[in-house]
Amino acid sequence: MPSTYIGFDLSSSGLKCLAVTADLKAIHEEAILFDKDLPHYGVVGGVHKNEKEKEVYAPVAMWIEALDLILTRMKEGGFDFSSVRGVSGAGQQHGSVYWSDKAEQILASLNPNSSLVEQLSPDGFTHKWSPNWQDHSTQTECEQFEQAAGDGEALARITGSRAHHRFTGPQIKKFHRRHPEVYEKTARISLVSSFLCSIFLGRIAPLDISDVCGMNLWDIKNDDWDQSLLTLTTEGEKGGVAALTAKLGDVERTHGKNLGKISPWFVDRFGFSPECAILPFTGDNPATILALPLRPLDAIVSLGTSTTLLMSTPTYYSSVEYHLFNHPTTRGLYMFMLCYCNGALAREGIRNQVNKASNISSGTWDAFDAAAVSTPMAGKKSPSDPAKIGVYFPLPENIPNVRDGTWRFIYKDGKVEQTEEGWDIPRDDVRAILEGQALSMRMRSEALLAPDPKVNGNKAQPRRLYFVGGGSRNTAIMQIMAEVLGGFEGVYKLDIGSNACALGAAYYATWALERKEGEAFEDYVADWWDEENQVKRIGDSYKEGVWEEYGELLKGFRLAEEKLVKIAHN
Numbered sequence: 001m002p003s004t005y006i007g008f009d010l011s012s013s014g015l016k017c018l019a020v021t022a023d024l025k026a027i028h029e030e031a032i033l034f035d036k037d038l039p040h041y042g043v044v045g046g047v048h049k050n051e052k053e054k055e056v057y058a059p060v061a062m063w064i065e066a067l068d069l070i071l072t073r074m075k076e077g078g079f080d081f082s083s084v085r086g087v088s089g090a091g092q093q094h095g096s097v098y099w100s101d102k103a104e105q106i107l108a109s110l111n112p113n114s115s116l117v118e119q120l121s122p123d124g125f126t127h128k129w130s131p132n133w134q135d136h137s138t139q140t141e142c143e144q145f146e147q148a149a150g151d152g153e154a155l156a157r158i159t160g161s162r163a164h165h166r167f168t169g170p171q172i173k174k175f176h177r178r179h180p181e182v183y184e185k186t187a188r189i190s191l192v193s194s195f196l197c198s199i200f201l202g203r204i205a206p207l208d209i210s211d212v213c214g215m216n217l218w219d220i221k222n223d224d225w226d227q228s229l230l231t232l233t234t235e236g237e238k239g240g241v242a243a244l245t246a247k248l249g250d251v252e253r254t255h256g257k258n259l260g261k262i263s264p265w266f267v268d269r270f271g272f273s274p275e276c277a278i279l280p281f282t283g284d285n286p287a288t289i290l291a292l293p294l295r296p297l298d299a300i301v302s303l304g305t306s307t308t309l310l311m312s313t314p315t316y317y318s319s320v321e322y323h324l325f326n327h328p329t330t331r332g333l334y335m336f337m338l339c340y341c342n343g344a345l346a347r348e349g350i351r352n353q354v355n356k357a358s359n360i361s362s363g364t365w366d367a368f369d370a371a372a373v374s375t376p377m378a379g380k381k382s383p384s385d386p387a388k389i390g391v392y393f394p395l396p397e398n399i400p401n402v403r404d405g406t407w408r409f410i411y412k413d414g415k416v417e418q419t420e421e422g423w424d425i426p427r428d429d430v431r432a433i434l435e436g437q438a439l440s441m442r443m444r445s446e447a448l449l450a451p452d453p454k455v456n457g458n459k460a461q462p463r464r465l466y467f468v469g470g471g472s473r474n475t476a477i478m479q480i481m482a483e484v485l486g487g488f489e490g491v492y493k494l495d496i497g498s499n500a501c502a503l504g505a506a507y508y509a510t511w512a513l514e515r516k517e518g519e520a521f522e523d524y525v526a527d528w529w530d531e532e533n534q535v536k537r538i539g540d541s542y543k544e545g546v547w548e549e550y551g552e553l554l555k556g557f558r559l560a561e562e563k564l565v566k567i568a569h570n
C-alpha cells in the first residue's frame with residue numbers, strides 16, 4: 001500500500017474526508033451530512049437559528065461525533081489507516097470553540113474504548129455551541145471595531161477586511177458581553193480549523209496563519225495581533241488583553257510545519273501509524289485555493305452553502321468590498337475572497353418554488369435547470385423589452401450589508417424601477433438569481449482583474465474560471481454564471497469539485513511532508529498536476545458579445561443595488 005495523506009473539511013453541512021497518494025491521486029472519499037446522519041442534534045443545514053437575535057450556531061458535540069462516525073465508516077469500508085503519513089484539514093471560517101481548563105488533559109489521555117463525544121463533551125468545553133458564519137448578531141461590535149480603527153477602510157487595511165458580523169473578534173467581544181462568567185472560565189479559544197486539528201494532535205493546536213485573518217484581529221502586514229483591536233475586544237473584561245492572548249494561544253507562522261504525531265486514540269481505535277504527522281488545518285476557503293494550480297488572474301467560484309469567489313494575488317490591496325487573507329502556504333501571496341451568505345440556500349429556495357409551481361415534490365434541479373437555459377438573458381424576450389434584475393436574500397447579506405428580502409427590478413434606458421410588472425414568477429427568478437449572483441461577483445472583482453494589454457487585453461475578466469462546491473454538479477448554473485464572468489482561457493470544473501476543500505487540505509499534507517527543501521506549494525502541485533484527469537473543460541467562458549452585453553446589464557445592476565441599499569440597509 002503506498003503512503004496516503006488525508007484532508008478533512010468540517011463545513012456547514014457536513015464533515016468530509018478525502019485521501020490522496022503522494023502523486024496527488026484521490027483514492028478515497030467519505031462524507032457525513034449532519035442533518036441526515038446525526039438527526040438527534042435537530043440541525044437544519046448543520047445549524048440552529050435564533051431568528052429574533054439573528055444568531056446562528058452549531059453544536060460542537062455534533063462535530064465530534066461526526067469525526068468518530070466518518071472514521072468508523074472508512075474503517076468498515078476497508079480503508080487502511082496505517083498507510084496515512086499525514087493529516088491536514090479545513091474548517092468553516094470564523095467559528096470559535098470555547099475549551100475548558102480540563103480540555104488539554106482530556107485530549108492528552110483519551111481512552112480508545114470510548115467515543116470522543118463521551119469523553120470531550122461536555123467537560124472539555126465551557127460552551128457547547130460554536131457561532132456560525134451565518135450569524136448576524138454583532139452589529140454593535142462591528143461598529144465599535146470600525147470606529148476603533150478609524151473606519152471600515154482603515155480596518156480593512158490592517159486586518160484584510162472591514163468589520164463583519166461573523167468575524168471572530170466581534171463574536172468574542174459579544175460572547176463575553178453576553179456570558180462574562182463563561183468567558184472567564186474558558187481556558188482556550190480555537191477556530192473551527194484549529195479545533196479539529198487539536199483533536200488529532202491530542203493537545204490544543206496553534207491557529208493557522210491564513211485562517212487567523214478571518215477574525216478582524218490580525219494585523220496582516222505586521223504579522224501579529226493588533227493590540228488596539230485586542231484591547232477593544234476585551235473592554236470591560238477583567239483579564240484584559242493578556243487573558244485573551246493566552247486563550248487564543250500561538251499563531252503558527254511556519255507554513256507546512258509538522259505539528260507533531262497523531263494522538264494515540266486514533267492509533268488504537270482506527271489503526272493509524274503512531275508516526276502519522278499532523279499538519280496545520282486552515283480555513284475552508286484557503287484550503288479550496290490549494291486544490292488547483294492557481295495562476296494570477298485565475299478565479300475559483302465555490303458554489304457551497306456560502307458562495308465565494310477566490311483568487312490568489314501578490315498585491316495587498318485592501319477594500320471594504322472584499323476580504324484579503326494570508327495565503328495558506330506561501331508568504332507574500334494573499335487570497336482574495338468575496339463571500340455571500342445567500343449562495344446555495346437562496347438558489348434552493350427558488351428551485352423549491354419552481355418545483356412547487358410544477359407540482360414536483362422532490363428536491364430535483366431539472367425544472368430549475370430547464371427554466372435557466374430556456375429564459376433569455378435578463379428575461380428579455382425581445383431587444384426592446386426591459387431587462388429583469390432580481391436580488392434574493394433569504395438571509396441578511398454581507399455583500400452588500402442589508403437585511404433579508406427579495407427585490408425585483410426592471411432596467412430600461414439607463415433607469416431602474418423596483419417592480420414585479422412583466423415578471424413571470426417564479427420562472428423568471430431562476431435566470432435572475434444566477435445572473436444577479438454572478439453580476440455582483442463581476443462588479444466586485446473588476447479592480448483585481450484590471451485590463452492588462454499583455455494578458456487579458458482590455459477586458460476585466462479572469463484567465464480561467466474554475467467551479468467547485470456542491471453546485472458544480474449543475475451545468476446550467478455554471479454556464480450562466482460563466483457567461484456573465486468571462487474567462488478568456490475557458491471555464492473548468494474540478495473533477496472532485498464537490499470536495500475541493502478536503503482535496504486542498506490533502507494536497508497541503510502531501511506537500512508539507514513530501515516537498516523538496518524549499519519547494520513552493522505551487523511547484524509541488526504543478527509537478528504532479530494531471531490536467532486531463534483532474535479538471536474538465538466545460539466550454540468557452542468568454543463569448544464575444546454576450547460578456548459585453550452583461551457589461552451593459554451590470555450598469556443596471558449597480559443602480560438596482562444602490563436603491564436596495566437605501567431601502568434595506570442593516
Ligand SMILES: Nc1ncnc2c1ncn2[C@@H]1O[C@H](COP(=O)(O)OP(=O)(O)O)[C@@H](O)[C@H]1O
Pocket residue numbers: 011012013014303304305306344345348365469470471472473474477498
Ligand atoms: N445538482 C445540484 N445543483 C445545484 N446545487 C446543488 C446540486 N447538488 C448540490 N447542490 C448544492 O450544494 C450545496 C452543498 O454544497 P457543499 O459545497 O457541499 O456545501 P458546504 O461545503 O457549504 O457544506 C447544497 O446546499 C445544494 O444546494
Ligand SMILES: O=C(CO)[C@@H](O)[C@H](O)COP(=O)(O)O
Pocket residue numbers: 010011012013091092093094133166214283284285304305306308339
Ligand atoms: O464565512 C465564510 C467565509 O468568510 C464561509 O465561506 C465559511 O467559511 C463557511 O463556508 P461553507 O461551509 O458554507 O462552505
